[in-house]
Amino acid sequence: MERPGYYGQFGGTFIPEILVATFDQLRAAFEGIKKDPSFWKEYQSLMSTYSCRPTPLTYSENLTRHFNGPHFYIKREDLNHTGAHKLNNVMGQGLVVQRMGKSRVIAETGAGQHGVATATMAAKFGFECTIYMGEVDMARQRPNVFWMEQLGATVVRVTDGDRILKDAINEALRDWATNMDTTHYVLGTVCGPHPYPEMVSYFQSIIGSEARDQIVRQAGRLPKRVYACVGGGSNALGIFSGFLDDTQVDSVRDPSDNHSGILRVKVSNGVELVGVEAGGEGLETRRHASRLASVHGSVGVAQGYKTYFLQDDDGQMLETHSVAAGLDYIGVSPILAAYYEQGIVRFEAATNDEVLAATRLTMKKEGIIPALESSHALACAFRETPQMSADDVILINLSGRGDKDIFTIADALGDEGWKEFITTKAEAYSA
Amino acid sequence: MLEDYIRQRTEERGILLMAHVVVGYPDLESSFDLVKAIVSAGVDLMELQIPFSEPIADGPVILKANQSALTAGIRVDDCFKFAHRVTQSFDIPFLFMTYCNIVFKHGEEQFFAQAKEAGIVGTIVPDIPPEEGTSYLAAAAAHGIDPIFILSPTTTPERLAYLAGFGRGFFYCVARKGITGAKTTFSSELDEFLGRCRRVTQLPLALGFGVSRKEDVDFLKGKVEVAVVGSQALRILNTNGVEAVEDFFRRLR
Ligand SMILES: Cc1ncc(COP(=O)(O)O)c(C=O)c1O
Numbered sequence: 001m002e003r004p005g006y007y008g009q010f011g012g013t014f015i016p017e018i019l020v021a022t023f024d025q026l027r028a029a030f031e032g033i034k035k036d037p038s039f040w041k042e043y044q045s046l047m048s049t050y051s052c053r054p055t056p057l058t059y060s061e062n063l064t065r066h067f068n069g070p071h072f073y074i075k076r077e078d079l080n081h082t083g084a085h086k087l088n089n090v091m092g093q094g095l096v097v098q099r100m101g102k103s104r105v106i107a108e109t110g111a112g113q114h115g116v117a118t119a120t121m122a123a124k125f126g127f128e129c130t131i132y133m134g135e136v137d138m139a140r141q142r143p144n145v146f147w148m149e150q151l152g153a154t155v156v157r158v159t160d161g162d163r164i165l166k167d168a169i170n171e172a173l174r175d176w177a178t179n180m181d182t183t184h185y186v187l188g189t190v191c192g193p194h195p196y197p198e199m200v201s202y203f204q205s206i207i208g209s210e211a212r213d214q215i216v217r218q219a220g221r222l223p224k225r226v227y228a229c230v231g232g233g234s235n236a237l238g239i240f241s242g243f244l245d246d247t248q249v250d251s252v253r254d255p256s257d258n259h260s261g262i263l264r265v266k267v268s269n270g271v272e273l274v275g276v277e278a279g280g281e282g283l284e285t286r287r288h289a290s291r292l293a294s295v296h297g298s299v300g301v302a303q304g305y306k307t308y309f310l311q312d313d314d315g316q317m318l319e320t321h322s323v324a325a326g327l328d329y330i331g332v333s334p335i336l337a338a339y340y341e342q343g344i345v346r347f348e349a350a351t352n353d354e355v356l357a358a359t360r361l362t363m364k365k366e367g368i369i370p371a372l373e374s375s376h377a378l379a380c381a382f383r384e385t386p387q388m389s390a391d392d393v394i395l396i397n398l399s400g401r402g403d404k405d406i407f408t409i410a411d412a413l414g415d416e417g418w419k420e421f422i423t424t425k426a427e428a429y430s431a
Numbered sequence: 432m433l434e435d436y437i438r439q440r441t442e443e444r445g446i447l448l449m450a451h452v453v454v455g456y457p458d459l460e461s462s463f464d465l466v467k468a469i470v471s472a473g474v475d476l477m478e479l480q481i482p483f484s485e486p487i488a489d490g491p492v493i494l495k496a497n498q499s500a501l502t503a504g505i506r507v508d509d510c511f512k513f514a515h516r517v518t519q520s521f522d523i524p525f526l527f528m529t530y531c532n533i534v535f536k537h538g539e540e541q542f543f544a545q546a547k548e549a550g551i552v553g554t555i556v557p558d559i560p561p562e563e564g565t566s567y568l569a570a571a572a573a574h575g576i577d578p579i580f581i582l583s584p585t586t587t588p589e590r591l592a593y594l595a596g597f598g599r600g601f602f603y604c605v606a607r608k609g610i611t612g613a614k615t616t617f618s619s620e621l622d623e624f625l626g627r628c629r630r631v632t633q634l635p636l637a638l639g640f641g642v643s644r645k646e647d648v649d650f651l652k653g654k655v656e657v658a659v660v661g662s663q664a665l666r667i668l669n670t671n672g673v674e675a676v677e678d679f680f681r682r683l684r
Contacts, residue, residue, distance in 0.1 A: 017586060018583040161485075170486075
């Protein structure tokens with residue numbers, strides 16, 4: 001029998017003794033809401049009145065025409081309040097915090113989306129809020145720092161390590177080890193020690209259950225493939241969870257055959273689930289964040305859980321790279337690591353260049369500004385269109401909107417008008 | 432045996448001192464000189480920390496030392512060689528302190544085999560609770576190395592009793608919530624916590640987190656067998672150098 005908190009060999013609760021009692025309390029609170037039949041209703045009602053749930057499913061006929069099929073359906077998590085799927089998790093945890101009677105929340109953030117969502121939730125529920133953010137991410141996602149502070153949160157600049165998401169998680173854990181009596185740690189993705197992977201995917205499953213109903217209603221059938229980007233894996237598990245019973249895994253790769261071969265999975269009639277990781281500057285350059293799609297990841301234990309990490313053979317974590325701050329992370333959900341080994345999800349990578357091209361095309365063709373993270377899912381789907389027939393249906397999870405990426409996208413596209421605006425603005429400030 | 436050593440020595444000295452050194456910070460030769468200075472100051476036990484890139488239980492001072500050692504290129508095999516050298520050179524017990532991934536990636540069996548060969552007598556790995564440590568415990572036992580577990584003021588009495596069952600050598604009690612390197616107020620609350628620990632185990636107790644002055648060590652005398660000094664010594668090293676560390680330990684007891 002599998003131990004609680006384990007998914008195959010992955011997951012677990014590798015935490016310092018000082019936090020054990022706090023995790024016991026959190027686990028009990030989560031078990032409590034799972035058993036409480038009124039909880040999910042309360043959650044859904046909150047999400048439909050405070051955010052925009054159910055988020056729509058958009059048929060993208062221009063992309064469909066552009067590629068000559070398949071039929072593109074896009075799940076619009078960008079239309080959530082605060083602009084990403086992150087709010088689903090955060091509001092759920094907010095309700096848990098209320099039940100535990102705590103008064104302060106802390107969180108890590110990479111892209112800043114989870115930080116903004118947490119600051120928003122804290123404002124709404126009346127919690128004190130501190131957000132940890134790596135110095136590098138603060139520089140590339142400055143607008144989100146501004147909003148977090150306006151929403152009343154204290155944003156702490158993390159200057160240790162590589163100064164990105166993983167380092168922000170370490171700092172949040174250190175804060176928590178000191179302030180657990182009053183404080184809950186709102187972890188932003190399906191990683192970390194048990195019960196976070198289970199709890200966060202529980203809240204994010206709202207995406208998949210809506211999307212399955214919607215696509216059956218709107219397209220008249222199940223999709224051939226479902227694409228989602230994978231940072232920690234929360235938007236991916238969210239949408240995949242709606243289709244797990246629809247997958248058909250005929251042959252499974254040999255788990256001892258770590259990375260050496262091609263995934264030997266044959267999916268006949270079932271829905272194929274595709275997770276897209278950050279290919280950065282290209283897998284061959286090693287400057288990427290593909291734990292599963294590259295051969296550079298290996299099994300390890302860090303930040304409280306066991307999964308595939310990008311690490312050296314001593315177990316030291318490697319620097320990761322992606323144009324999308326939200327995918328720039330060393331580890332991946334233990335649940336996805338298990339699905340990877342079981343052949344339930346196929347993992348691919350999209351490079352920065354592919355991602356920018358996909359962002360551009362989606363803006364022009366559909367009038368949708370995708371987050372750079374989400375564009376990884378689009379880029380992979382675009383690349384694979386030749387493998388599909390014109391009347392296949394595919395589903396893409398658009399995890400968030402791209403407004404936050406204005407500086408990065410403007411730089412990447414070399415937009416002169418924007419550069420001029422910033423220069424003028426800077427001159428005005430320094431005058 | 433670690434337990435017997437601590438008992439005998441406590442009878443002679445009242446209270447023992449355990450120091451903490453990050454291997455390879457700022458480089459291996461300096462680490463050796465530091466160990467030498469600390470041993471000659473009369474310290475009774477020493478933790479050698481194998482650096483890790485994600486040390487979640489460590490505060491800023493030790494965290495920076497970990498990073499700087501890694502940036503300088505320290506490898507796990509260097510730490511084994513270093514341990515061998517110091518255990519050959521100095522006659523006090525040395526323990527490894529590190530994080531789960533270092534042991535896991537090395538292979539638990541291989542890790543303990545090499546640690547034994549290097550003369551290490553105990554291990555402190557704060558992110559392996561016994562529930563996750565079945566193979567870690569087996570490998571430690573197979574090589575006769577004591578895995579030291581941590582007791583904290585937040586640990587419930589039931590769990591203290593559970594942890595007591597895994598005790599070898601001694602228990603490492605943390606004086607307060609939080610991470611290494613912050614201030615601790617030594618108070619009667621601490622006495623109550625140590626009382627709870629004594630109720631579940633016969634093993635010697637070490638107390639760490641925030642021990643930084645002679646007054647702290649005096650306060651702990653008669654309450655625990657071992658006072659653990661970590662971040663404060665590192666702070667002194669950073670600002671005043673290795674002689675100052677030696678001097679600090681000489682005046683601590
Ligand atoms: C819009 C968006 N999509 C995706 C992610 C990646 O996270 P996850 O893999 O948990 O969905 C982030 C993380 O910040 C994000 O902001």
